[in-house]
Every structure is written in C-alpha cells, then in structure tokens.
Amino acid sequence: xxxxxxxxxxxxxxxxxxxxxxxxxxxxxxxxxxxxxxxxxxxxxxxxxxxxxxxxxxxxxxxxxxxxxxxxxxxxxxx
Amino acid sequence: xxxxxxxxxxxxxxxxxxxxxxxxxxxxxxxxxxxxxxxxxxxxxxxxxxxxxxxxxxxxxxxxxxxxxxxxxxxxxxxxxxxxxxxxxxxxxxxxxxxxxxxxxxxxxxxxxxxxxxxxxxxxxxxxxxxxxxxxxxxxxxxxxxxxxxxxxxxxxxxxxxxxxxxxxxx
Numbered sequence: 001x002x003x004x005x006x007x008x009x010x011x012x013x014x015x016x017x018x019x020x021x022x023x024x025x026x027x028x029x030x031x032x033x034x035x036x037x038x039x040x041x042x043x044x045x046x047x048x049x050x051x052x053x054x055x056x057x058x059x060x061x062x063x064x065x066x067x068x069x070x071x072x073x074x075x076x077x078x079x
Numbered sequence: 080x081x082x083x084x085x086x087x088x089x090x091x092x093x094x095x096x097x098x099x100x101x102x103x104x105x106x107x108x109x110x111x112x113x114x115x116x117x118x119x120x121x122x123x124x125x126x127x128x129x130x131x132x133x134x135x136x137x138x139x140x141x142x143x144x145x146x147x148x149x150x151x152x153x154x155x156x157x158x159x160x161x162x163x164x165x166x167x168x169x170x171x172x173x174x175x176x177x178x179x180x181x182x183x184x185x186x187x188x189x190x191x192x193x194x195x196x197x198x199x200x201x202x203x204x205x206x207x208x209x210x211x212x213x214x215x216x217x218x219x220x221x222x223x224x225x226x227x228x229x230x231x232x233x234x235x236x237x238x239x240x241x242x243x244x245x246x247x248x249x250x
Contacts, residue, residue, distance in 0.1 A: 009101055016108045023115045030122040037129050043187075043225060044246040046133035049126075056126040063119040070112045074105045 012077040019066045019073075026066075030059045141243040146181065146230075147171055149237045157195045159184065162230060162241045169230050170195060170202070171239070172213055179239055181230035182216050188223040202227065 037052040095110070097103050146160040146169075158171045160181075168184040172195050182202065184192045191206035201219055202211040209221030216227035231243040 006101070009105075013104055013108070016105070016112075020108060020112055020115070023112060023119070027115055027119055027122070030119055034122050034125050034129075037126060041129050041133055044228070046136060049130040049133040053123075053126040053130040056123045060116075060119045060123040063116045067112050067116045070109055074109050078102055078105055 009077045012073045015073050016070050019070050023063050023066050026059050026063050030056055033059075141231075141241075143233075143240050143242050145235075145238045146232075146241050147179075147239045149234070149239065155197050160241075163244065168192065169241070171230075171232075172202075174200075174213060179232055180213060180216075181232055181239075181241065182211070182227040183230070183244070186223055187218075187225040187227060188221070193227065 033052055033056055037048055040048045095106055097106055141163045144162060146162065147158050152158050152171070152173045154173050154176060156173050160169055160171060161167060162169045162181075169181050170184045170193065171179060171181040173179050182193075186193050186204040186206065186209055188204065188207060188209050191204050193202045193204045193209075193211065195201075195213065196203045196210075199210075201213050202216075203209070204211075204221065204223070207222050209223040210219040211217065211223070211227050212219055216229050218224065218226060229245040230241050231245055233240045233242050
C-alpha cells in the first residue's frame with residue numbers, strides 16, 4: 001500500500017498546485033470581468049459586451065488548458 | 080504522451096476515490112480543478128448571455144411625446160413628466176427664456192428621485208446628497224458615478240417634444 005508519495009509524485013503535486021493557483025487567479029479576473037460587464041450593461045451601455053465575452057472565452061480556454069495539464073500530470077504520476 | 084488516464088478495469092468510483100493517500104492527493108486536486116474550470120465555463124456562458132442580451136437591446140426605439148408647452152413653465156421652473164414609459168419619471172427644467180433641459184429623475188446612484196434646486200441651480204438627490212449639473216447632467220458631488228441620462232428635446236411649434244434618451248459613460 002502506497003501511503004507516502006514518491007519523489008516524482010511530489011514533483012507532480014508541485015506542478016498541480018501551481019496550475020491550481022493560476023486557475024484561481026484567472027477565475028478571480030473572470031468574476032470581476034462578468035460583474036463589470038453586467039454593471040455596464042445594466043447602465044445601458046452595450047459596447048463592452050463583445051470584448052468582455054472574447055476575453056472571458058480566452059480565460060476559459062486558458063483554464064481548460066491548465067486542467068489538461070493537471071490531468072496529464074495525474075496520468076503520468078498514477079499511471 | 081498520454082493526455083488523460085486510461086480507463087482502468089476498476090470501477091470508476093474505486094478509481095476516483097482511491098484508498099491510497101498518495102493517489103488521493105492527485106484525485107482531490109484534479110477534481111477541484113475540474114470544478115474551477117466548470118465555474119470558469121459558467122462565467123463565460125454568463126458573458127455570452129450578456130452579449131446576446133445587448134444585441135437584442137441595441138438601438139431602443141423611443142417614442143416622440145409632447146412633454147410641455149413653451150410657455151407652460153416659468154424660467155427656473157420645473158415640470159415632471161413620464162418618459163419613455165409611464166413608470167419612468169423625468170424632470171424638465173427651464174433654465175432660460177429659450178433654454179430647456181430634461182433628465183431622467185432617477186439618480187444614477189440608488190435610483191432616488193432627484194429634484195431641482197433653484198438656489199444652487201443644480202439637480203440634487205436627497206438620499207445621499209448627490210448633485211448633478213443642470214447644464215449637462217454631469218456629477219457635481221456625492222456618490223453617483225454616472226451622469227443623469229439626458230432626454231432629447233425638440234421644439235415643434237409651441238411644444239417641447241421628447242424624442243429619445245442620451246446615455247453617457249461615467250466621467
């Protein structure tokens with residue numbers, strides 16, 4: 001029974017922690033973005049909706065990419 | 080290079096809820112990352128929803144409605160009128176013999192009704208002491224960040240007609 005992580009698993013965990021921190025940062029930016037866009041929309045201005053949607057999509061793609069990175073590390077570490 | 084874990088012969092629940100502490104660290108982090116990415120997807124969908132709504136809201140058609148006769152109010156006088164719907168009050172101010180301005184009466188801070196202060200020649204909000212310029216509706220003081228929406232006025236004969244609303248960004 002493996003209770004303690006091997007050195008390679010520890011390195012993998014460090015990578016996963018870093019990716020998780022990046023995802024959280026991106027998510028904070030995305031939450032701010034949607035709240036600012038909503039406030040602008042409710043104030044009657046519609047110009048910000050398109051660039052905000054594009055940036056939000058890019059942030060989502062970045063998050064998805066980081067998730068794939070985490071899944072790959074998981075795959076390599078656990079086999 | 081494998082991108083995902085290959086499905087094992089073990090049941091999914093046994094794979095995802097490992098009894099090994101070393102594996103559990105990976106599984107919990109990966110599941111947390113999946114939750115965060117799904118949250119990110121929800122934010123993206125929310126932004127798309129705002130985009131679709133703004134496409135449908137673009138270019139609202141405002142009706143042309145007579146709001147007052149030219150000699151109806153004295154210089155420095157005001158008249159309240161509903162525009163563009165009966166539930167939205169606006170305030171018309173006669174600032175000179177031939178000068179009229181009209182704004183939405185709803186304060187851009189928390190939607191209290193603004194009133195015209197003749198002594199200070201400005202529009203004031205009694206709730207949080209916000210004040211707007213009667214000349215262009217810009218913020219003079221207080222918590223509001225956006226100017227008052229200005230009602231477009233046209234003179235047709237001896238009548239003032241509201242033809243639209245001019246929204247402006249915060250300064």
